[in-house]
Amino acid sequence: MKVTGASIIIKKLLEEGVEYIFGYPGGSVIPLFDELYNFTDRIKLIQPRHEQGGTHAADGYARSTGKTGVVVVTSGPGATNTVTGIATAYMDSVPLVIITGQVPVSMMGSDAFQEVDTTAITLPITKANFLIKDIKELTPALDLAFHIAKSGRPGPVLIDIPSDIQKALIDERKIVKGDIKNYSPRHDIDDEKINKVYNMLSESKKPLIISGGGIIISEATEILKRFMEKNNIPVITTLMGKGIYPSREELYFDGLGMHGTYYGNYAVQNSDLILALGVRFSDRILGNVEKFAPFAKIVHVDIDRSEIEKNVQPIIGIEGDVKEVLEKFLSFPELKTDFSDWIKELNQQKKEFPLSYEKGKKLKPQYLIELANKYFPEDTIVVSDVGQNQMWTAQFYKFTKPRTFLTTGGLGTMGFGLPASMGAKVGNPDKQVLVISGDGGFQMNIQELITIKRYALNVKILIVDNAYLGMVKQWQELFYNKRYSATPFTDNPDFRAIAEVIGIKSKTLKDWDKAEEIIKELALSKEPMLIHALIDPDENVFPMVPAGASLNEILLNKEG
């Protein structure tokens, strides 16, 4: 029997168990959407108002569920509109499969209408991409794409499919499968190294675990907690590693780096042995590399071999899945070494230099986040946007479960939050989803409010509006003589009115005294709701390690 390219694609999606696609049509994907029309009972279309929104939504779906997010868009502008979303996913190792339409094979290279070289544009921001020039290549490419997106270190994979290939016919018996074993990274964890690390741990006086996004991706949070609690090892997390807040609070020291905590950075700068698990040592956590962790031997575990020795030189590098590595560690007997002095020292720092803000007067974002933490259920998925709102959320919300904090760590993409929250809700209909966004980032994909309305996605939206591009303004205030070039957003519209016109329930929040009641209402609302909070425009994110400074040179407030 002969089948079309489009039917091969849809069949593959069904085979992979894809329940949702985030898609937007156009000339070169009409055949594919036409085929999809036969399967609307099995594959649901979530159609954003903008392809960037759709890509972030697929990303939010993938981050929150661990499944691969699927995007379908047309050629040319449809494809280029996904670029920011693909780069965002790539930087944070999120599995996506993006299917783009392309002009017919015979027209490629002629600057045809809506032709762009999609695979060239996305080459550096995908794990792999494919351009299909013959229907025979379609099945192997689809097989590889879904495999590569999820295997090893996950990431986005793009398949560019000309419209005539979608319509072309192939005899089913001639279809060959993709050879995925060529792209199956093998990691034999070196037991000798594990032994060495165990010995180093037992000789160490000030050990510290830095837990990164790899811990979340490999579903290793529970085993990590068991390991650290069994052996009394303090832990801090990177932005991507949040979600392990342990039952034993005295071992947890929040974040490190530019907007980590004072005591988190203190731990790094005073530790004698760091176990870095699934982290990539980005410049935002390192500060000045030369002065990073001056007393520590570093053990680096990562599934991506290219991360080891990239930014810091470990004494031992272990290539492998952090979960398997932790399982090996856990099989050792409990460490006999007593780390209680070290733990006491760190808790002393935590007591002396806690995260703080002024209470009871002006409306502070940190207060709203603490209130949200109080009134939303523990398994709520919290999505941030980028800037100060992101850092406040990371600092003040306690994430106890993996995949409950979705944030764009690597690319820092403003406009991520609102659409990503849609995808999170699609993938987790039974959980609450809360998006916390600045006014600037919210307006970058504000059109997706309409998508939220269309699909009745019950997401809760908290806009912390400081009438500035706050994070940039903060740098201008501290390092550029308060010259607020291009950062005032004092002409922001009334977001409550916009939400209401679209049909989303909304309230404006101005006063400290009203905050508790309104955040509670947000948490309890049975339908999507938006809070437009007019916060103190002068609030900044502290502590702060200026870019390129050592983690010791940390500013606790404007005065230093």
Add this chain to the structure above:
Amino acid sequence: MNKTKRIVNVLVHDRPNVLVKLISFFEKRGFRVENINLIKTDKPGISKYNMIISGEDNNIGKSSKQLYKFVETIDVNLL
């Protein structure tokens, strides 16, 4: 810093654009690709790129390990 030259051999699964990836990999790190040879191996679908890379410091070796980031990379060898 001294200018150095190294031979970097990369064994890859042959896919479209691997060559582009390899060249831009070195150029964005500040190295120059002086020469590239593509050698077919006996195994179908697997090729070897022999490259001569020059640069202002001797980090070519260290950087080359990051070639493992590419899904196509099977082995990296420095001479």
